[in-house]
Amino acid sequence: MAFFQRATDYPCQLILDPQNDYETLRRRVEQTTLKAQTVNRNRSGVTNVSSPGKSLNLYPSNEYEVLPNGSEAHWEVVERILFIYAKLNPGIAYVQGMNEIVGPIYYTFATDPNDEWKEHAEADTFFCFTNLMSENRDNFIKSLDDSQCGITFKMESVYSMLKDRDMELYLKLQEQNIKPQYFTFRWLTLLLSQEFLLPDVIRIWDSLFSDQDRFHFLILVCCAMLILIRDQLLAGDFTINMRLLQDYPITDVHTILAKAKELQDHS
Incomplete structure (x- = not known):
């Protein structure tokens, strides 16, 4: 877990380019909120619904430390791999547990002693994960x-x-x-x-x-x-x-x- 919270040396190049308006997956997740009403019920059974407008964050920020703009944690790279896989495979989408399969693959590539190979850890992981899921996907359907x-x-x-x-x-x-x-x-x-x-x-x-x-x-x-x-x-x-x-x-x-x-x- 400590490894996945560290910053990668090779963040997505789109993030580093100030000229584009690419919205990072991190920001999309941070902005996901749910408008909710607080419901209170007293002992006599009277229900009181508070005024709407209160937001509940669906993704608590204390689970992973969010790094400053321009950098990416390894967990964000893994998140992007799974997000793109789900978009390209709508029949399967994302199923809980896929992260446990992609994690060891990414870790192996991202800790390679060869810097040139390490630089392409995200692409290599996506390729290998997609191939593995082509054999293993029936377990998730x-x-x-x-x-x-x-x-x-x-x-x-x-x-x-x-x-x-x-x-x-x-x-x-x-x-x-x-x-x-x-x-x-x-x-x-x-x-x-x-x-x-x-x-x-x-x-x-x-x-x-x-x-x-x-x-x-x-x-x-x-x-x-x-x-x-x-x-x-x-x-x-x-x-x-x-x-x-x-x-x-x-x-x-x-x-x-x-x-x-x-x-x-x-x-």
Whole structure:
């Protein structure tokens, strides 16, 4: 988070040109307000609506520090990438969680030791994010949820694989009525980007993106994650296990990837 709040060395050139009247995305967001009325109700049920005209800021300024004009924070670059992607892909638009996918990609390019490559981090990120979403977009389209290419089918595939590899653990989760959507939805749609620290996410993605059948490999990784904490899951009750699955314990990612590869070799 600290990195994304820092200023980029390569802000959008349109921002630096005083001759154009380009309105920055930052300014458009800052100006987004909602005219609202305050409603008060006393104990006797009388409703009092105050006079209109009070504005509520939809985007609190304390979430990210806004830098002075002429400079841009890395989070603003990411915001622009997502904004343009949504405009160019109205059928998908922006869905919460896409920021968790674009973040590691942008970070990798924007911290490249080669300054010439770093300068083009925004364009490179947009290109790679668009290509990745062309393969992964079905997870973000609600109308496809229950199709064979949708997220529901993929979540059930994790349990189907677990059933083949570890019947005892599968039956335990079924007995406790722990459904795959309780945790695998986030694992699969965000490509595990919220489950591990950023260096570990990048390491997992190296293996994921180098696999020709990368999204099947992701299911193998999810299954491996379950098997590696099987003893804790078998010993835990519903509450403990839900907490464990929604906040995966610190684990060496190389162990997880090795287990996934083992499952892949035996399939």
